[in-house]
Amino acid sequence: MSEHLAHWPFVIASYAIGIAGTLGMAGWSWWSMKRAEARRDAAKGKRN
Amino acid sequence: MHGFANPARFLRLARWLTPLFLLSGLVLTGSALAWGLFETPADRLMGDTVRILYIHVPSAWLGMAGWTTIAIVSLVELVWRHPLATIAARAAAVPGAVFTAICLATGSIWGRPTWGTWWVWDGRLTSMLVLLFLYFAYIALANAAQRDGQIGSGSRVTAIFGLIGAINVPIINRSVVWWNSLHQPASITMGKSAIDPVFLYPLLAATLGFSLLFGGVVLARMRAILADIQAEARLRRRAMTSEALGEGAVAGSGAYGA
Numbered sequence: 338m339s340e341h342l343a344h345w346p347f348v349i350a351s352y353a354i355g356i357a358g359t360l361g362m363a364g365w366s367w368w369s370m371k372r373a374e375a376r377r378d379a380a381k382g383k384r385n
Numbered sequence: 386m387h388g389f390a391n392p393a394r395f396l397r398l399a400r401w402l403t404p405l406f407l408l409s410g411l412v413l414t415g416s417a418l419a420w421g422l423f424e425t426p427a428d429r430l431m432g433d434t435v436r437i438l439y440i441h442v443p444s445a446w447l448g449m450a451g452w453t454t455i456a457i458v459s460l461v462e463l464v465w466r467h468p469l470a471t472i473a474a475r476a477a478a479v480p481g482a483v484f485t486a487i488c489l490a491t492g493s494i495w496g497r498p499t500w501g502t503w504w505v506w507d508g509r510l511t512s513m514l515v516l517l518f519l520y521f522a523y524i525a526l527a528n529a530a531q532r533d534g535q536i537g538s539g540s541r542v543t544a545i546f547g548l549i550g551a552i553n554v555p556i557i558n559r560s561v562v563w564w565n566s567l568h569q570p571a572s573i574t575m576g577k578s579a580i581d582p583v584f585l586y587p588l589l590a591a592t593l594g595f596s597l598l599f600g601g602v603v604l605a606r607m608r609a610i611l612a613d614i615q616a617e618a619r620l621r622r623r624a625m626t627s628e629a630l631g632e633g634a635v636a637g638s639g640a641y642g643a
Contacts, residue, residue, distance in 0.1 A: 342498045344433035351491040352418065355440035358487045359414070362480060363407060363598055366605040370403070373612035380619040 392611055395469055403604040410597030417590035425583055437495045439588055443595035444488035448516060449554050450599070451481020452547075455523065456554075459547035469607070471540065472614075474547055475527045476606035480599050482520035489513055500567050508560030509568040512553060519550045 421439035428435035454477040462470035492510065493503045504510065523546060530540030561570045572579045580588065 344427075344498055347494050347498050348422075348433055348436045351437040351440050351494045352422065354490050354494075355444065355487050356418070358483055359595070359598060362483045363411070363602055363605075366480075366602045366609070367407065370605040370609040370612070373609040373616070377612040377616040377619070380616040380623075 392468060396608065396611065399604045399608055403601055403608065406597045406601030406604060410594050410599075410601055412594075413590060414594030414598060417587050417594050421584075421587040421591060425587055428584075431499055434495055434498050435584065437491055438584065439591040441488060441491040441495060442588060443592040444484045444491065445513070446592060447595055447599050448481060448485030448488050448513070449557060450596075451477050451484060452516060452519070452550060452554055454603075455481070455547040456551035459544035462544045463541065463548070471544070472607050472610045473603070474544070475531075475610060476603045478520055478524050478527060479606065480602045482517060482524065484595075484599070485513065485517045485520060489517060496567070505567055507566040507568065508564035509557065509566050512557045512560050516553055516557060519553060523547060523550065 418439055421436055425436070427433045455474045458470045458473045458477070461467050462474065489510075492513075496505075497503050523543065526543045526546055527540065530543050558571075560566065561568050
């Protein structure tokens with residue numbers, strides 16, 4: 338650590354990648370599950 | 386375990402477990418990250434960059450846990466032909482790949498201020514990168530198998546690939562012991578920890594929170610894949626029925642016309 342880099346930009350970048358990746362994946366999974374189940378119910382002829 | 390291989394029973398359980406895992410995971414992960422970010426002190430050697438630990442370590446654990454899940458359910462698929470095993474393996478692949486990518490990205494960011502470099506081709510980093518490529522190959526194979534309609538009968542090639550790829554998991558784990566590495570050796574082993582409790586407790590909370598999120602995502606993806614299969618089957622059945630009725634009508638008109 339001889340360069341004396343400021344630490345917080347590295348910490349913030351890591352948290353941004355981790356949080357955005359996790360939330361994006363969780364949201365996309367939930368949304369695609371709801372869409373697939375709605376498609377299945379429509380194929381059954383069931384109203385949502 | 387055989388009882389849970391029934392899709393109807395699985396869906397009954399998954400319907401309330403999915404939101405439970407996702408919500409509890411979100412709350413626990415958010416609290417643990419806030420705890421690590423604002424409440425824990427800076428490390429004597431690594432300074433504030435030690436806070437990257439609370440993202441990096443759970444991601445690494447889940448990247449490896451994802452492939453271990455794939456290997457176990459692939460074995461179940463090959464031996465017992467459980468209908469849900471193929472679906473579970475496919476569902477675990479995407480979150481496993483995402484957490485492996487997060488682990489590599491945060492590790493690289495952590496390496497710059499700590500080691501003075503973004504990347505080194507040592508055993509730990511390289512084997513983790515290999516794991517990411519294995520995930521990409523697995524996802525491509527599973528998608529190809531699904532396109533060929535093998536999801537119901539089970540794609541044996543995908544399952545065998547899932548089992549063979551598991552060789553990389555112990556290599557990642559032992560890489561810091563087998564080869565010289567900039568990466569530190571394991572700080573947490575079975576029943577022992579070299580990490581001070583002030584860092585350890587938020588790390589354990591973050592790991593549990595991310596694991597719950599992983600479980601919720603796997604369940605949501607399993608439900609989505611199952612719903613897709615059921616919708617396809619229904620549409621195909623309906624198309625076959627209307628085709629058969631159409632043929633019947635034509636044959637009928639022929640008979641009346643004769």
